[in-house]
Amino acid sequence: MSKELAICTRGLTKQFDRYIAVNDVDLEVAVGEVYGLIGPNGAGKTTLIRMLAAAEEPSIGEIYINGERLLRDQSNPTLKQRLGYLPDDFPLYDDLTVWDYLDYFARLYRLREPRRRQRLYEVLELVQLTNKRNSPINTLSRGMKQRLSLARTIIHEPILLLLDEPVSGLDPIARMQFREIIKTLQEAGMTILISSHVLTDLAELCTSVGIMELGYLVESASLAELYRRLSRQQIIMSTLGNLDPLLSELKNSPLVEGYEVLLGTNQVRVDFSGTAKDCAKLLRSLVKAGIPLNEFHCTQEDLETIFLKMGHKQAS
Structure with a gap:
């Protein structure tokens, strides 16, 4: 051993x-x-x-x-x-x-x-x-x-x-x-x-x-x-302006697997399959597109989310 x-x-x-x-x-x-x-x-x-x-x-x-x-x-x-x-x-x-x-x-x-x-x-x-x-x-x-x-x-x-x-x-x-x-x-x-x-x-x-x-x-x-293995990468971002331009840019990115607008906010949680380099590239493209971002940070699903996901897998 x-x-x-x-x-x-x-x-x-x-x-x-x-x-x-x-x-x-x-x-x-x-x-x-x-x-x-x-x-x-x-x-x-x-x-x-x-x-x-x-x-x-x-x-x-x-x-x-x-x-x-x-x-x-x-x-x-x-x-x-x-x-x-x-x-x-x-x-x-x-x-x-x-x-x-x-x-x-x-x-x-x-x-x-x-x-x-x-x-x-x-x-x-x-x-x-x-x-x-x-x-x-x-x-x-x-x-x-x-x-x-x-x-x-x-x-x-x-x-x-x-x-x-x-x-x-x-x-x-x-x-x-x-x-x-x-x-x-x-x-x-x-x-x-x-x-x-x-x-x-x-x-x-x-x-x-x-x-x-x-x-x-x-x-x-x-x-x-x-x-x-089990934690999806996520990006939390928010914009000062209208959400629509941000969402349409996200739809065009092949590495964005899905997103969720957090209720009552201009904040979006994005499921992202790229690397840290890809994250930086996405940020560059959003700024280039004139999106007034005031928050952009990469995070991972936490242990609780992994555990709940695994529980659902076991149950199904």
């Missing part, structure tokens, strides 16, 4: 009675990646993450973490200690203080003094809760509680972090704070697998993305490759 793999699964399947939640999944995540797992509810994301965290036994298939086989029995306790798993519904102990809560988990992971105390200060600083260390958990905001949950998940310095819907229900500022922490952890060399419905967050964080549908991993690729 060219890259060292943090996660490698072979034929991973989980069946509950007659229902197959995860179906024959071959997943590969390179060391140091932030891998985003997306898909509708019921696609199998949580079950897959639970198997990777050794919280669920696969029906069939194999899991390798950093090249070592992961088993749910007692055969590799050291490997399990290197995993950090944040489920989407992990309860906090409201009557404990932030410090006592983290200290409790640090002791469970057998962190010894003076390292334990040092590590508590490190994670509190990372999740920006140092000034709340003596506060009871029930006084924290939802965003703070989620950051505390993350601190508990990384207290033992795992090599692999598994996060199931970590930003659900958080406001935009809390989500931004959470994103910054994830970026810091990746810079420190941690491999992170994260499932989320907030695709704008994933697009900003992830190096690679996997898309799940009905238990199958239907797509797994680097974000750059996914955009290259």
Whole structure:
């Protein structure tokens, strides 16, 4: 293998009675990646993450973490200690203080003094809760509680972090704070697998993305490759004058595959199949034709649009 793999699964399947939640999944995540797992509810994301965290036994298939086989029995306790798993519904102990809560988990992971105390200060600083260390958990905001949950998940310095819907229900500022922490952890060399419905967050964080549908991993690729293959190039342009001359010029361009006038504006979104050079050529020709453009920028369909398009393909 060219890259060292943090996660490698072979034929991973989980069946509950007659229902197959995860179906024959071959997943590969390179060391140091932030891998985003997306898909509708019921696609199998949580079950897959639970198997990777050794919280669920696969029906069939194999899991390798950093090249070592992961088993749910007692055969590799050291490997399990290197995993950090944040489920989407992990309860906090409201009557404990932030410090006592983290200290409790640090002791469970057998962190010894003076390292334990040092590590508590490190994670509190990372999740920006140092000034709340003596506060009871029930006084924290939802965003703070989620950051505390993350601190508990990384207290033992795992090599692999598994996060199931970590930003659900958080406001935009809390989500931004959470994103910054994830970026810091990746810079420190941690491999992170994260499932989320907030695709704008994933697009900003992830190096690679996997898309799940009905238990199958239907797509797994680097974000750059996914955009290259599945994202149409678009140009947003607007004019100070009448739209008609602009639209007639667009109709004459062979590289314009279609366009949409954005309601109530002089703005047009154009699907464009050309290169960056072709974009520049089109801009030149519009200016030459005397179109008073006041906006012209190239963009790409975002991750959400790609995902919705793929969903329609699966359904049809």
